[in-house]
Amino acid sequence: MEINKLTLKQLPERLQQIASPPKLLYCAGASLDDLLQYACVAVVGSRKVTAYGRQVTTQLAGQLAEQGVVIISGLALGVDAIAHQAALDASGKTIAVLPGPLETIYPRSHQQLAEQILEQGGALVSEYPEGTEPFRTNFIARNRLVAGLCDTLLITEAAEKSGSLHTARFALEQGKEVLAVPGNITSSTSTGANNLLKAGAVPVTSTEDILVTLGLREHTTGIKSVIGRDPEEQAVLDLLLQGVSDGEELQRTSKLDITSFNQTLTMLEISGKIRALGANQWAIK
DSSP: OOOOEGGGGGSSSSHHHHHOOSSSEEEEEEEHHHHTTSSSSEEEEEOOHHHHHHHHHHHHHHHHHHHTTTEEEOOOTTTHHHHHHHHHHTTTEEEESSSSSSSSSGGGHHHHHHHHHHHOOOOEESOOOOOOOOOOHHHHHHHHHHHHHHHHHHHHHOTTTTTTHHHHHHHHHTEEEEEEOOTTTOGGGGGGHHHHHTTTEEOOOOOOOOHHHHOOTTTTOOSOOOOOOHHHHHHHHHHHTOOOOBHHHHHHTTTTHHHHHHHHHHHHHHHEEEEEEETTEEEOO
């Protein structure tokens, strides 16, 4: 694993603007600047996740990743790991912010998950150099980076004293929108999320709610998805949104070679983002 070290001036702008930005950031995998060009949603929650929390986290994180949204979380047990895995299973990209050095994945049981994140074009980041012990305070400090990297924070399930509520506080301090999934009022693992909703968090009952908050899609639009999984898909989708529908013009204007263009069209059609109109004409589905 190749690890790059970013100084304060080399950090993504959104991290430079948070309170107590890291003086150094250790990164492995894809460039943060490249990943942060896409919409980014942090998905966090309880470590002791219920079947309900697992289901909604998998569904929401997976559907967001399918539409090109980068999922950010902390590689912890429970909701964090579920969100990362859902993004990977949807062939999406995800960023994991660790509470210890990248050389020593914590928890150790998530070593394979961390490797898969890198293999699929995601990134691992940490502000801790090699040899640092993952102290309890590191976990809270890590959460400010999770909040700092995202556009929007989603809490899918959280108990009253869940560590994810620290992430919500950091997000609010940074001017980020906080979203929460309503939970069973008799379940202690949903108390934290339900309290956030009473305090003004945006309620989420579908992926549509998150996309609207991100400004990616209005409720009234018929567009199923306008976010590509990679720059090639995004180039084609952007042209279609601009009114270009002819296949030859799409290929020429996108500047993709014919093989890459045909592969991109195929993947967009398979994922349900575009549809063929006949006579080499295409449209957003």
